[in-house]
Each structure stands twice: as structure tokens, then as C-alpha cells.
Amino acid sequence: MHDKRMRSAGEIAFNGGMFVLSLVLLVAAYAISGFESLSSPGALPMAVALAMVVSSGLILLDNVRNSRRDGTRFIRDILPPAVIVMMLFVAGYAVLLVPLGFLPTSLLFLALSIIYLRRGGIAYALTVSLVALLLVYVVFRLVFTVLMPAGIVPEAEILAAIGRMFGGAE
Amino acid sequence: MEALGYFLTPWLDIKLLFLVAAGTFAGVYVGAIPGLSVTMAVSILIGFTFTWDVYPALCLMVGIFMGGVYGGSRTAILLNIPGAPSAIATAMDGYPLAQKGLAGEAIGISTVMSFVGGLIGIAVLALAAPTVSDFALTFQPRDFMLLAVLGILLVGSLSGESLVKGIFAGAMGLLIGTVGMDPLTAEERFTFGFTQLWGGISFIAVMIGMFGVSEALAQLHHVDKTAVKQTISRIVPSFASVRKYLPLSLQTSSIGVIIGALPGTGGDIAALMAYDHAKRVTKNPEVPFGQGAKEGLVAPETANNAAVGGAFIPMLTLGIPGDAVTAIMIGALYIHGLNPGPMLMIDQPQMFWFITGALALANIFMLIFGLTGIRLFTKIVEMPRTVLIPLILLLSIVGAYAVNNAITDVYWMLAFGVLGYFMKSYGYQLGPVILGVILSRLLDENWRRAIISDQGSLVSLFKGMLTSPLSLVLLAMVVMIFVSQTPIWKRWRNKAGLPASGGDHNAPGSGA
Amino acid sequence: MNKIIVKFTTAFALTTALTGSLAIAQDYPAKEIQGIIQWGAGGSTDTVMRTVTPHAEEVLGGKVVMKNMTGGVGAIATKFVYAQKPDGYTLLMGAENPLLYKVMGLGDIDYSEFTPINILARGVPILVANNDAPFNTFAEMVAHIQANPNAVKFGSTGPGGLASVVTAMLKSKTDLQVTEVPYDGDGPALTALQGGAVDVMPAVLGAAIEGIKGGRMKAIALVDNAASEALPDVPALGETNPEYADYLPWGPFFGVFVKNGTPEDVVAKLTAAYAEGAKSDDFIKLMADRGFVIESLSGQPAQDFLANWQSVTSWLIQDAGLAKASPEEFGIPRP
Structure with missing residues (x-):
């Protein structure tokens, strides 16, 4: 794991970011109810935000004082291209989920990421994605009736149509 | 002897027997998949079993509950992704074992120990339910507050290499738990004007993000490495090793039962507290904690299954839910025309014994299904990562959405996944974040209730703590654990030549 | 088999065509x-x-x-x-x-x-109290609260919740100084009532009824104009204290x-x-x-x-x- 006497690539930036975030949260916590009373809704948020500011401050201080770097390189060890690409895929998924709907987005996501990670094999990727998606759909949508965003595929109507076909008029 | 007859009803009726088995089997898988929760499964079963009699419906629900609490450990051990909140502690020593190719052994021991824990929980339910529920009722707001503080001190044993980073992560978790509309005053906290944030950030979304997505992203680093080949020759642990862990499992099961029986706390807190307890009392583990100590598996797995029996105690004696699942079961009993409450034990004692019997049966099925399906499960880890990682990501997204049917939860889950990835990369542990989220409301609400009850006076709150025996014991435990984690105490102990307890992490503060 | 496929495709085509705002009521x-x-x-x-x-x-x-x-x-x-x-x-x-x-x-x-x-x-709202509370009726409760201002703890479920409305209703006609301890729901508040963390709780009858029947808490008054069939012995506030009758029935x-x-x-x-x-x-x-x-x-x-x-x-x-x-x-x- 990490040698705690040395800092990794990007560590100062991350810890600095956490410190700034903590400060913002402390201000937001103060805005809830100020120093009104010990039982006010803002009491605990302020206390924990303060703890975040102090601890992240200490962590940052330690980073800055300790200027020795270990041999890590940001793009190789912390955020390699595979991670960046998958993060982008996931972000794309989140953006497309509502307008496009669950089924097409998931299929696209699964197929693209398997193709990317395996560096090819379109037929394999499509088959695996379809089977996996079908399983997820059956478990979540049909058994657990989780209503994922339908988007462009009118799955509720299709399900009802299938139901009518097999069960007669339900 | 009538009681025994009712107790055995689900054992002797082939249909009920089958339903308990089916429920337990389904529960193991529901529990293992992050995002499918027992709470969800049971509430769907209410609709599904609406037209049934109450007994078969209960059999199915009890089975799912028992199996589900256990099933969470599967993915925790195999993938380092806890399938349920109560398996968070299990991952800490279970996954290192899987990395050594000992997943089969780890699952074996956690299955047998879950069975032992479940059995103890059921025994307490059967023999001492009224006493335990009366005890649970004596907890005042200040006692719940002290309990929460006790939980927060676990940060010490969860933070790994750096205590300061652990404190930061824990505080962050506590803060995440307060986001949204304050349940006590309807004041908005950290909502920054977004109505989507009124409902707060779902704890399950944070958990799936921090453990599921961030773990999947981290595993991309060695996507080409072939998976560790799992040896599954020895699954059933030897009798000697079970006997070795029996004293520990008795202690951790007691923690499980009590925490389970307290309204508002459940198996997740119980498992983490039990893990901490194991670390404290195990003087010389064969392998250090965090690297695959069996004790670190035994403790949370006994505690969370013992908490199942515990959760039924206030439900069956008083009609008060012991956790989220029993709350739904109370609703189910109402729908089936029963009135859960203090009169249930008196008017319908058969219900109490029937549920106890079904639980005991489910516990046995859990052992059977737990020990037989392992080969199939370990195949999952041996799947190529190029397929496994996208699948985990997809399941995480669907699971986060399913909790509250909210797309916002998906965004949060992804955001925490990325944050968790970076935190991991820079030596932060994620356990304290989840601990903070779990304990946030318990601490916040009960602190405020305690201080309001004493009309805002800290002095009288303190006086109340010192005059109540229960509060005094809890306070003493808080002080003891706190002091034992401070450097001065450790130095003194080392000088005195005593073995340092919890010597797994270096001197606190070393990271700063 | 072929028939089913044909049927399916037509059904599919039809339903896809029908999506949008065309949900005709006959089909609803x-x-x-x-x-x-x-x-x-x-x-x-x-x-x-x-x-x-x-x-x-x-x-x-x-x-x-x-x-x-x-x-x-x-x-x-x-x-x-x-x-x-x-x-x-x-x-x-x-x-x-x-x-x-x-x-x-x-x-x-x-x-x-x-x-x-x-x-x-x-x-129907009902006022319930811890079994050890030194009062059994609404009048005794009022007398006790007035003799010990702010000492009696009322459970509450946040502003706008049932408990806060009933407490406001009571306060509008009677001088009552109580400490309101907030809970996130009447279930947890009634649990706290049984353990003595709160003394009185205005709750909905349905949530408290089993506790009352089981003797875990005592009923003070039903906040309605007439007693309920479910608990005929509990006096209705509208009858004992007619000044509240205008507000009722409320729930x-x-x-x-x-x-x-x-x-x-x-x-x-x-x-x-x-x-x-x-x-x-x-x-x-x-x-x-x-x-x-x-x-x-x-x-x-x-x-x-x-x-x-x-x-x-x-x-x-x-x-x-x-x-x-x-x-x-x-x-x-x-x-």
C-alpha cells in the first residue's frame, strides 16, 4: 500500500480540495442555524464540519511539510487511462439514462465497456451484454418491480401486450 | 408443551417447510447482490402474498430475512463489495482471505458462524424476549447518544494507517448523514436550495458508491491480471476451529442481540461493534486484523445474524420494530388482520412460537444453502474482470436507483464512487465514512432530544448520566475506549510491559 | 409458435404507435x-x-x-x-x-x-401518557402541567405533524407550558413514551391502540367529539371540554x-x-x-x-x- 512518509502524485491537490470543501461545508453548516442553541439543527453539522476542517488541515500540512515524493506518476499509477475511460462511460450512462431509458443505455454501456476493456470482440461483448442485461431486467424489473426510466422503449406497453397475449385479458 | 407444537408447525408442514427454504435460498442471493436489500424484498412480498394466509407469507419473509443478512457476506468476501450494510465489517478480513485463494474457507467459517449467531439470537428470543424488550425500553435519549458515541470511537479501529484520515472520513460520513430536511424541525441542511436534496442522501447509495464503484474502478488497475484461483477443498471448518471461536462468538452474539433489539439500531451497527470488540479481546490473532484474521470474520457474522433474533424481540413482545425489516413485517401483520402489539403474545401466543420456529428452520436452511452453493459463487470471482467490472458498475447503478426509485441517488452513488476511488488511492479508509453515515441520525437526534429533555442544560444532562446506572455503564465504556486509544495510555502500557491492545495501527496521529 | 410471433409483432407495433398521450380511456x-x-x-x-x-x-x-x-x-x-x-x-x-x-x-x-x-x-388523535405519569384525566393533566411548568415532556413529530397541531389546539384554549421533544414519527415517540423519555404523546389512535389495550401506556383523552367504539372507556375531549368541540372532528x-x-x-x-x-x-x-x-x-x-x-x-x-x-x-x- 502507501508509504505514509512519502506523498503520491496529486495527493496535495486532493487533500487541498478536501480542505477547501470542508471550509465550504463549515460555512454552510453555520448558515443552518448559527450558534442558536446546543439542540439546534445546525449543532452537529457545525461540529463535524469543524472536525473535517481541522483533520484535513492537518493532513494537508503534513503533505506540504513532507516534500518528498514517491515514485508514482499521476497518469500511470493514480488515474490510468482505463479508469478515466470507465469514469467517462459511467458519466455518459448517468446523462443518457433518463432521456434514452434503461434498456438501451445499459446495453450500450455494457457492450462498449466490454469491447474497450477486452480490446475488441464485438460479437462476444454483445452476447454477454444481452444475457447479463436480460438477467438484470428479469430480477429488478419483473421480480422486484423496480421501475427504471423507460425512455424511448415503451416497455410497460410491451409487457402489458405480452401479458394480454398469454394471460388473455388480465 | 403447546408452545413446542406451534414452534414445530413450520417444520412439519411440507408446504411451509418449502416456503422457508425457498425464502432462505432467495434471501442469500438478494443479500449478496448490492442494491437488492432484504427491506425491498420483504415489502414486495407484502403485495405478492396479499391473498395468502398469514403463516405461509411469514415463512417466506422470515426466510428472506435470515438468508439475506447472511448473503451480504458472500460478495464482501469474494469481491470486497458488501452486499448489505451488515456485511461491511466482513469485507475487512474476508477479502484478504479471498485474495490468498482461501475464499472457500472464509465462506465456510462465516456460514457456520452465522448459523451459531443466528441460533443464539433465536435462543434469546425464545427464552428471554420479555426481559430483553423491557431492558431495551429503558434506553433514554442520552443512552442512545452514548451508544452512538461508542460507535463513533470505532473510527479508531477502522482507520488503518492514519487516524487523522480516519477522523476526517468519519466526520464526512456524519455530515453526509445530516444532509436533507431535518426530521425533527423540517429545517433544510446542506441542501443549497435543491429540493432533490430534501430527502437526504440515501445511505445505501453512499455505500454502493464507496464500496461497489470505487472497488470496480480500483480493480481496473490490474484488469489484465488473471483472477486468483480459489481452492475450495476445505469448506466445512473443523470442529476444533469452531470450538476455538466459540467464546468469542458468544460475546459478539450478545452484542448482536442487544443492538438488534434496540429500536433504531440494527445488524449493521452490531456487526461493526462486534468487529471492534473482536480486535480488542483477541490478544494474538494468527494473522493480523485486516489481513485475513478469522476472528474478523467470526465477529461481524455472528453479530449480524444474532441481531435478526434480536430485532424480533421488541416486535413480537411489544409491536415495536427492532429494525427496518421488522417494521415492514409489522405492517404485513396488520394487512393480514393481526394486531401486533403487547397483546399479541397474550392473545395469539402461537404467532410468537410460529415465528421463532420458522426462524430456527431458516437458520438451518441458511447453513445448508451456505455450504453447498459455494463452488458456483466462487466462479464469479474467477470470471474475467473485463466482464465482471462493467457488470458490477451496472448492478451498482440499478441498485442505487432501486432503493428509493430516485435518479438523484444514482448521481450521488457515482459521485461517491469517484470520491471513494481517490480517497482509497491516497490512503484513506472508507469504512469510517459508512460508519459515520450509519450513526449520524442516531447521534444527532438523540443528542438534541437529550439536551431538549433537560431544557438545554448541559449540567443536568450530565447529572442524569451519572445517576442512571445504564448511562453510567455506557459512559464508562466510552471513557475507557477513548483513553485506551490515546497515546499516553499506550506508552504507559508499553512501559509496563503489557501487550498493546489493538496494536494493528501504529501510534495514532502518525499520518499527520 | 409462428402465430404467437405474428401476434407479438402486431401487438408491439400497435403499442409503440399508441405511446405518448394516446392512452385512450377505453383501454385504460x-x-x-x-x-x-x-x-x-x-x-x-x-x-x-x-x-x-x-x-x-x-x-x-x-x-x-x-x-x-x-x-x-x-x-x-x-x-x-x-x-x-x-x-x-x-x-x-x-x-x-x-x-x-x-x-x-x-x-x-x-x-x-x-x-x-x-x-x-x-x-382520530388521542392523548396517551406514560403509566407512571401522576395524572389520569385531562383535567388532572392540565392541573399538573400548570403546577409544574415545562417539566412535563410532550412527544412531538416536528412542526406541522399531528402532535404539534394537537398541542397547538390544546394550547389555544388552555395555558399549557410543556417541553416538546421531537421524534421522527409517532412510532418512535410512543416507544420513548413507554420507556419514560416522554410523558405525554398526542398520537393517532391506530398507532397507540395496541399499547393501550396491552397496558403499556394509559389513555388520557380522545381528541374527538364522541368516544370511539374501539376504546369506549376513553372520554372524548369534545364532551368533557366543550371549548374544543369547534375544532373537532380533526385528524x-x-x-x-x-x-x-x-x-x-x-x-x-x-x-x-x-x-x-x-x-x-x-x-x-x-x-x-x-x-x-x-x-x-x-x-x-x-x-x-x-x-x-x-x-x-x-x-x-x-x-x-x-x-x-x-x-x-x-x-x-x-x-
């Missing part, structure tokens, strides 16, 4: 209906909806998939349903809370944006709603289905056991019920100083 329901429950699984609203809906489904000839969407005292679910198309495929299954959103500063979407399908039932309620603009024939179908569901034996038994009063109101009577409830409660809250905005701003008339 052509697909699953979503029922969004404002409160969590296992709670009162959840239990009521899950009992009545299967019977309504039979009449409708379709499936209603019920989902709990909690948070923001029901505001999250209310906003969600408001954001859907008014086609009758998304039902809001809620309690009384949205009627107070405006005065509590929780946005301006309340039931005026929705059409009531059925106001199913109304709960939380459960209802099924659709967004305004839903086609009239769809509303009519749903109304008929839920009216039938409210007549089912399961529902009647559940309501009787839990001490709820069945209302089963729809159409204009339901609108009147909602308007009256909103006006009484908003002004009570305003006069007690709990409101964030005056009901006047929203044109809610004083009762």
Missing part, C-alpha cells in the same frame, strides 16, 4: 399503473394503501405497482407525481401533510394541484390522488375502483382494528373535506406561531 389501464406512496414501508399510509389497492385492482382490471418514495415529509413523492404526465398512470398515495406545505415553507405544490380519487379514511387522513388534467373518464374509472376497494372486508376490518374512521369521499365532498382541513389546520399552526408563512398569503380562509 393499458399498462401498469404506478402508485407512489409518500411514506415508508410498514407505516400507516403504506399499510392502508397496500390493503385497499389489491381490491381496486380487481375492479380496474389492471396492475398497480406500489412504490415508497420517502423524504421531505412527503414532498419528494408529491413533486415526483406532479412532474409526471396527467394520464392516470401515476397515482399519489398520501397523507394529510401536503396541505401544510405552503404554510410550512415546503414549496407551493399541495393537493390543489391534484384531483382526489378517494379520501379513504381519517384517523390525519389518507387519500389517493391524480394530477389535475387527468382525463375525466380515467378519473371516473379510478374513483369507482377505489370506492369499491374501500368497501372490501379487509379494509373495513383494518380500519376498525386500528381505530380509523372510513370516509371514502370523492368528487366535490372530497374537495370540501380538503379545503376545510387545510383552513382549520393552517390557521391553528399560524396562531401557534409555528408557520413560516401566513395562510393569508395563499388565500386560505380563516375557518
Whole structure:
């Protein structure tokens, strides 16, 4: 794991970011109810935000004082291209989920990421994605009736149509 | 002897027997998949079993509950992704074992120990339910507050290499738990004007993000490495090793039962507290904690299954839910025309014994299904990562959405996944974040209730703590654990030549 | 087999063509209906909806998939349903809370944006006390509180919740100085009552009834004009203290709603289905056991019920100083 006497690539930036975030949260916590009373809704948020500011401050201080770097390189060890690409895929998924709907987005996501990670094999990727998606759909949508965003595929109507076909008029 | 007859009803009726088995089997898988929760499964079963009699419906629900609490450990051990909140502690020593190719052994021991824990929980339910529920009722707001503080001190044993980073992560978790509309005053906290944030950030979304997505992203680093080949020759642990862990499992099961029986706390807190307890009392583990100590598996797995029996105690004696699942079961009993409450034990004692019997049966099925399906499960880890990682990501997204049917939860889950990835990369542990989220409301609400009850006076709150025996014991435990984690105490102990307890992490503060 | 495929493709083609706003009422329901429950699984609203809906489904000839969407005292679910198309495929299954959103500063979407399908039932509030409390009647309680100001702890469920409204009601006619300890629901508050963390709790009868019957807590007064059949021995506040009679009957309620603009024939179908569901034996038994009063109101009577409830409660809250905005701003008339 990490040698705690040395800092990794990007560590100062991350810890600095956490410190700034903590400060913002402390201000937001103060805005809830100020120093009104010990039982006010803002009491605990302020206390924990303060703890975040102090601890992240200490962590940052330690980073800055300790200027020795270990041999890590940001793009190789912390955020390699595979991670960046998958993060982008996931972000794309989140953006497309509502307008496009669950089924097409998931299929696209699964197929693209398997193709990317395996560096090819379109037929394999499509088959695996379809089977996996079908399983997820059956478990979540049909058994657990989780209503994922339908988007462009009118799955509720299709399900009802299938139901009518097999069960007669339900 | 009538009681025994009712107790055995689900054992002797082939249909009920089958339903308990089916429920337990389904529960193991529901529990293992992050995002499918027992709470969800049971509430769907209410609709599904609406037209049934109450007994078969209960059999199915009890089975799912028992199996589900256990099933969470599967993915925790195999993938380092806890399938349920109560398996968070299990991952800490279970996954290192899987990395050594000992997943089969780890699952074996956690299955047998879950069975032992479940059995103890059921025994307490059967023999001492009224006493335990009366005890649970004596907890005042200040006692719940002290309990929460006790939980927060676990940060010490969860933070790994750096205590300061652990404190930061824990505080962050506590803060995440307060986001949204304050349940006590309807004041908005950290909502920054977004109505989507009124409902707060779902704890399950944070958990799936921090453990599921961030773990999947981290595993991309060695996507080409072939998976560790799992040896599954020895699954059933030897009798000697079970006997070795029996004293520990008795202690951790007691923690499980009590925490389970307290309204508002459940198996997740119980498992983490039990893990901490194991670390404290195990003087010389064969392998250090965090690297695959069996004790670190035994403790949370006994505690969370013992908490199942515990959760039924206030439900069956008083009609008060012991956790989220029993709350739904109370609703189910109402729908089936029963009135859960203090009169249930008196008017319908058969219900109490029937549920106890079904639980005991489910516990046995859990052992059977737990020990037989392992080969199939370990195949999952041996799947190529190029397929496994996208699948985990997809399941995480669907699971986060399913909790509250909210797309916002998906965004949060992804955001925490990325944050968790970076935190991991820079030596932060994620356990304290989840601990903070779990304990946030318990601490916040009960602190405020305690201080309001004493009309805002800290002095009288303190006086109340010192005059109540229960509060005094809890306070003493808080002080003891706190002091034992401070450097001065450790130095003194080392000088005195005593073995340092919890010597797994270096001197606190070393990271700063 | 071939036939099925042909049938399937035609069905597929037809249904795809039909999506959008073309949900014709004769076909309603052509697909699953979503029922969004404002409160969590296992709670009162959840239990009521899950009992009545299967019977309504039979009449409708379709499936209603019920989902709990909690948070923001029901505001999250209310906003969600408001954001859907008014086609009758998304039902809001809620309690009384949205009627107070405006005065509590929780946005301006309340039931005026929705059409009531059925106001199913109304709960009756009851004052319960810890068994060790040194009073047994409302008069004794008032005397004790006045002799020991701020010493008696009342359980509460946050501003705008049932407990705060009943406490405001009591305070409007009697000088009562109590400490209100907030809980996130009447279940946890009643648990605390049994352990002595609070002394008195204004709760809905259904939540307290089993505890009273089992002797875990004692009933002080029923906040209604007449005693309930479920607990005939508990005196009604409207009878012992007639100064409160004007406010009563008052209580939380459960209802099924659709967004305004839903086609009239769809509303009519749903109304008929839920009216039938409210007549089912399961529902009647559940309501009787839990001490709820069945209302089963729809159409204009339901609108009147909602308007009256909103006006009484908003002004009570305003006069007690709990409101964030005056009901006047929203044109809610004083009762």
C-alpha cells in the first residue's frame, strides 16, 4: 500500500480540495442555524464540519511539510487511462439514462465497456451484454418491480401486450 | 408443551417447510447482490402474498430475512463489495482471505458462524424476549447518544494507517448523514436550495458508491491480471476451529442481540461493534486484523445474524420494530388482520412460537444453502474482470436507483464512487465514512432530544448520566475506549510491559 | 409458435404507435399503473394503501405497482407525481401533510394541484401518557402541567405533524407550558413514551391502540367529539371540554390522488375502483382494528373535506406561531 512518509502524485491537490470543501461545508453548516442553541439543527453539522476542517488541515500540512515524493506518476499509477475511460462511460450512462431509458443505455454501456476493456470482440461483448442485461431486467424489473426510466422503449406497453397475449385479458 | 407444537408447525408442514427454504435460498442471493436489500424484498412480498394466509407469507419473509443478512457476506468476501450494510465489517478480513485463494474457507467459517449467531439470537428470543424488550425500553435519549458515541470511537479501529484520515472520513460520513430536511424541525441542511436534496442522501447509495464503484474502478488497475484461483477443498471448518471461536462468538452474539433489539439500531451497527470488540479481546490473532484474521470474520457474522433474533424481540413482545425489516413485517401483520402489539403474545401466543420456529428452520436452511452453493459463487470471482467490472458498475447503478426509485441517488452513488476511488488511492479508509453515515441520525437526534429533555442544560444532562446506572455503564465504556486509544495510555502500557491492545495501527496521529 | 410471433409483432407495433398521450380511456389501464406512496414501508399510509389497492385492482382490471418514495415529509413523492404526465398512470398515495406545505415553507405544490380519487379514511388523535405519569384525566393533566411548568415532556413529530397541531389546539384554549421533544414519527415517540423519555404523546389512535389495550401506556383523552367504539372507556375531549368541540372532528387522513388534467373518464374509472376497494372486508376490518374512521369521499365532498382541513389546520399552526408563512398569503380562509 502507501508509504505514509512519502506523498503520491496529486495527493496535495486532493487533500487541498478536501480542505477547501470542508471550509465550504463549515460555512454552510453555520448558515443552518448559527450558534442558536446546543439542540439546534445546525449543532452537529457545525461540529463535524469543524472536525473535517481541522483533520484535513492537518493532513494537508503534513503533505506540504513532507516534500518528498514517491515514485508514482499521476497518469500511470493514480488515474490510468482505463479508469478515466470507465469514469467517462459511467458519466455518459448517468446523462443518457433518463432521456434514452434503461434498456438501451445499459446495453450500450455494457457492450462498449466490454469491447474497450477486452480490446475488441464485438460479437462476444454483445452476447454477454444481452444475457447479463436480460438477467438484470428479469430480477429488478419483473421480480422486484423496480421501475427504471423507460425512455424511448415503451416497455410497460410491451409487457402489458405480452401479458394480454398469454394471460388473455388480465 | 403447546408452545413446542406451534414452534414445530413450520417444520412439519411440507408446504411451509418449502416456503422457508425457498425464502432462505432467495434471501442469500438478494443479500449478496448490492442494491437488492432484504427491506425491498420483504415489502414486495407484502403485495405478492396479499391473498395468502398469514403463516405461509411469514415463512417466506422470515426466510428472506435470515438468508439475506447472511448473503451480504458472500460478495464482501469474494469481491470486497458488501452486499448489505451488515456485511461491511466482513469485507475487512474476508477479502484478504479471498485474495490468498482461501475464499472457500472464509465462506465456510462465516456460514457456520452465522448459523451459531443466528441460533443464539433465536435462543434469546425464545427464552428471554420479555426481559430483553423491557431492558431495551429503558434506553433514554442520552443512552442512545452514548451508544452512538461508542460507535463513533470505532473510527479508531477502522482507520488503518492514519487516524487523522480516519477522523476526517468519519466526520464526512456524519455530515453526509445530516444532509436533507431535518426530521425533527423540517429545517433544510446542506441542501443549497435543491429540493432533490430534501430527502437526504440515501445511505445505501453512499455505500454502493464507496464500496461497489470505487472497488470496480480500483480493480481496473490490474484488469489484465488473471483472477486468483480459489481452492475450495476445505469448506466445512473443523470442529476444533469452531470450538476455538466459540467464546468469542458468544460475546459478539450478545452484542448482536442487544443492538438488534434496540429500536433504531440494527445488524449493521452490531456487526461493526462486534468487529471492534473482536480486535480488542483477541490478544494474538494468527494473522493480523485486516489481513485475513478469522476472528474478523467470526465477529461481524455472528453479530449480524444474532441481531435478526434480536430485532424480533421488541416486535413480537411489544409491536415495536427492532429494525427496518421488522417494521415492514409489522405492517404485513396488520394487512393480514393481526394486531401486533403487547397483546399479541397474550392473545395469539402461537404467532410468537410460529415465528421463532420458522426462524430456527431458516437458520438451518441458511447453513445448508451456505455450504453447498459455494463452488458456483466462487466462479464469479474467477470470471474475467473485463466482464465482471462493467457488470458490477451496472448492478451498482440499478441498485442505487432501486432503493428509493430516485435518479438523484444514482448521481450521488457515482459521485461517491469517484470520491471513494481517490480517497482509497491516497490512503484513506472508507469504512469510517459508512460508519459515520450509519450513526449520524442516531447521534444527532438523540443528542438534541437529550439536551431538549433537560431544557438545554448541559449540567443536568450530565447529572442524569451519572445517576442512571445504564448511562453510567455506557459512559464508562466510552471513557475507557477513548483513553485506551490515546497515546499516553499506550506508552504507559508499553512501559509496563503489557501487550498493546489493538496494536494493528501504529501510534495514532502518525499520518499527520 | 409462428402465430404467437405474428401476434407479438402486431401487438408491439400497435403499442409503440399508441405511446405518448394516446392512452385512450377505453383501454385504460393499458399498462401498469404506478402508485407512489409518500411514506415508508410498514407505516400507516403504506399499510392502508397496500390493503385497499389489491381490491381496486380487481375492479380496474389492471396492475398497480406500489412504490415508497420517502423524504421531505412527503414532498419528494408529491413533486415526483406532479412532474409526471396527467394520464392516470401515476397515482399519489398520501397523507394529510401536503396541505401544510405552503404554510410550512415546503414549496407551493399541495393537493390543489391534484384531483382526489378517494379520501379513504381519517384517523382520530388521542392523548396517551406514560403509566407512571401522576395524572389520569385531562383535567388532572392540565392541573399538573400548570403546577409544574415545562417539566412535563410532550412527544412531538416536528412542526406541522399531528402532535404539534394537537398541542397547538390544546394550547389555544388552555395555558399549557410543556417541553416538546421531537421524534421522527409517532412510532418512535410512543416507544420513548413507554420507556419514560416522554410523558405525554398526542398520537393517532391506530398507532397507540395496541399499547393501550396491552397496558403499556394509559389513555388520557380522545381528541374527538364522541368516544370511539374501539376504546369506549376513553372520554372524548369534545364532551368533557366543550371549548374544543369547534375544532373537532380533526385528524390525519389518507387519500389517493391524480394530477389535475387527468382525463375525466380515467378519473371516473379510478374513483369507482377505489370506492369499491374501500368497501372490501379487509379494509373495513383494518380500519376498525386500528381505530380509523372510513370516509371514502370523492368528487366535490372530497374537495370540501380538503379545503376545510387545510383552513382549520393552517390557521391553528399560524396562531401557534409555528408557520413560516401566513395562510393569508395563499388565500386560505380563516375557518
